[in-house]
Amino acid sequence: MSFFKKLKEKFVKGPESEEEKEDQKLNETEGSDEKENSPETDPAESEHQELDLQGETETLETEVPAEDTEEDTLESTVDEEDDQNVENLEESFPEEEIGAESQEEDEKASIASKFKMGLAKTRNSFSTKINDLVARYRTVDEDFFEELEEVLISADVGVTTVMEMIEELEMEVKRRNVQDPQKVKEIISEKLVEIYYGDDRAEEIEGLNENPGGLTIYLFVGVNGVGKTTTIGKLAHRLKSEGKNVTLAAGDTFRAGAIEQLEEWGKRVGVNVTKHSEGSDPAAVIYDGIQSAKSKNADVLICDTAGRLQNKVNLMNELSKVKRVIEREVPGAPHEVLLVLDATTGQNAMSQAKTFSEATDVSGIVLSKLDGTAKGGIVLAIRNELEIPVKLVGLGEKVTDLETFDAHAFVYGLFADMIEEYEEEEELS
Ligand SMILES: Nc1nc2c(ncn2[C@@H]2O[C@H](COP(=O)(O)OP(=O)(O)OP(=O)(O)O)[C@@H](O)[C@H]2O)c(=O)[nH]1
Numbered sequence: 001m002s003f004f005k006k007l008k009e010k011f012v013k014g015p016e017s018e019e020e021k022e023d024q025k026l027n028e029t030e031g032s033d034e035k036e037n038s039p040e041t042d043p044a045e046s047e048h049q050e051l052d053l054q055g056e057t058e059t060l061e062t063e064v065p066a067e068d069t070e071e072d073t074l075e076s077t078v079d080e081e082d083d084q085n086v087e088n089l090e091e092s093f094p095e096e097e098i099g100a101e102s103q104e105e106d107e108k109a110s111i112a113s114k115f116k117m118g119l120a121k122t123r124n125s126f127s128t129k130i131n132d133l134v135a136r137y138r139t140v141d142e143d144f145f146e147e148l149e150e151v152l153i154s155a156d157v158g159v160t161t162v163m164e165m166i167e168e169l170e171m172e173v174k175r176r177n178v179q180d181p182q183k184v185k186e187i188i189s190e191k192l193v194e195i196y197y198g199d200d201r202a203e204e205i206e207g208l209n210e211n212p213g214g215l216t217i218y219l220f221v222g223v224n225g226v227g228k229t230t231t232i233g234k235l236a237h238r239l240k241s242e243g244k245n246v247t248l249a250a251g252d253t254f255r256a257g258a259i260e261q262l263e264e265w266g267k268r269v270g271v272n273v274t275k276h277s278e279g280s281d282p283a284a285v286i287y288d289g290i291q292s293a294k295s296k297n298a299d300v301l302i303c304d305t306a307g308r309l310q311n312k313v314n315l316m317n318e319l320s321k322v323k324r325v326i327e328r329e330v331p332g333a334p335h336e337v338l339l340v341l342d343a344t345t346g347q348n349a350m351s352q353a354k355t356f357s358e359a360t361d362v363s364g365i366v367l368s369k370l371d372g373t374a375k376g377g378i379v380l381a382i383r384n385e386l387e388i389p390v391k392l393v394g395l396g397e398k399v400t401d402l403e404t405f406d407a408h409a410f411v412y413g414l415f416a417d418m419i420e421e422y423e424e425e426e427e428l429s
Pocket residue numbers: 222223224225226227228229230231252255258307368369370371372393394395396397401
């Protein structure tokens with residue numbers, strides 16, 4: 001099966017059968033009736049009521065109410081409706097799995113549309129260049145590959161990765177005896193995914209590691225202004241909406257306003273924030289954060305840190321002290337050391353990644369502001385040249401704009417228009 005077709009089957013929800021549409025209609029009516037009769041509850045608020053304030057003396061810990069934003073409220077309503085629909089489907093067809101399947105399809109389609117929207121800038125620039133290139137060539141020759149090389153480099157894919165990719169493309173084109181430049185588009189998309197995963201299996205490098213038996217700790221590192229605090233807020237929101245008990249530790253005691261900014265996010269999302277005063281020892285804040293998380297039986301603790309790059313030795317000392325505390329308090333932790341990089345800074349992000357991975361063991365990258373760049377190819381450069389997987393991507397400023405990185409969805413986002421065009425061509429022939 002063609003690769004574009006595979007992507008479409010994976011991410012685009014197929015046309016529903018008449019029978020399924022009928023069922024859907026029925027469930028929607030039943031769902032809305034029940035909703036009208038049930039009192040409106042705010043899940044974040046009810047959780048907040050269950051939480052207990054810790055009477056700690058030295059640590060300033062804030063218990064914060066959930067101030068739902070418009071999107072939050074909208075999302076919880078949608079979630080309730082979805083849950084309701086699935087429940088109803090299960091009641092009508094207890095032995096069938098239609099509800100679960102269609103929910104999975106919906107989720108995949110929504111992930112794909114988020115990647116499609118978030119990658120609009122990259123796609124517009126990338127596909128315009130690729131379309132222009134294939135339109136100008138009658139056959140796939142050496143000059144074609146040279147120009148393709150330039151297009152990929154201009155999308156920040158990274159020189160080493162581009163070279164590897166061009167070599168593989170040339171071999172593949174020869175092997176399949178492809179003459180028509182139009183057909184190369186699909187092979188490019190296939191190779192992007194192959195290069196991204198390399199020898200690893202997707203499930204080995206996608207998603208965040210967890211501690212199944214206890215407290216999961218994520219340590220966030222990165223320079224100021226890359227979107228670290230926003231990302232921590234978005235992740236806390238996401239984990240909380242998955243039903244997890246989340247707490248934060250304000251370990252960036254260096255930057256003025258960093259603690260207040262994290263507190264704001266804590267309020268917005270409805271999670272606790274452990275903090276000390278500005279200028280205090282970050283390792284001490286993290287220590288208190290762990291004790292607080294343990295006492296509350298929290299599932300996840302997300303730790304912020306300061307990102308001073310001026311002095312690598314200082315950075316290294318600070319991060320290793322924080323890590324030592326975490327390792328001592330929770331064996332096996334931190335479960336991820338996530339480096340946040342701003343996708344819009346291009347090659348600068350690459351050099352930050354190099355510095356941080358020399359200072360500490362970075363287990364994954366969070367690429368923020370991918371929606372703000374036309375050079376989304378940086379994802380491949382990071383993965384391939386630094387051998388660190390991209391775990392999460394920021395695709396916008398909303399609290400829900402954080403996605404687990406998925407190379408197939410990424411490539412779908414890059415080639416969405418071409419996939420649609422390709423289908424039309426197929427249908428015509
Ligand atoms: N478009 C877009 N904007 C983002 C994204 N992530 C963060 N931002 C914005 O980037 C700006 C900086 O983000 P912050 O979270 O304040 O920066 P920061 O890295 O926390 O700064 P430090 O606390 O000093 O590390 C804010 O205006 C965010 O809204 C994203 O994925 N897409």
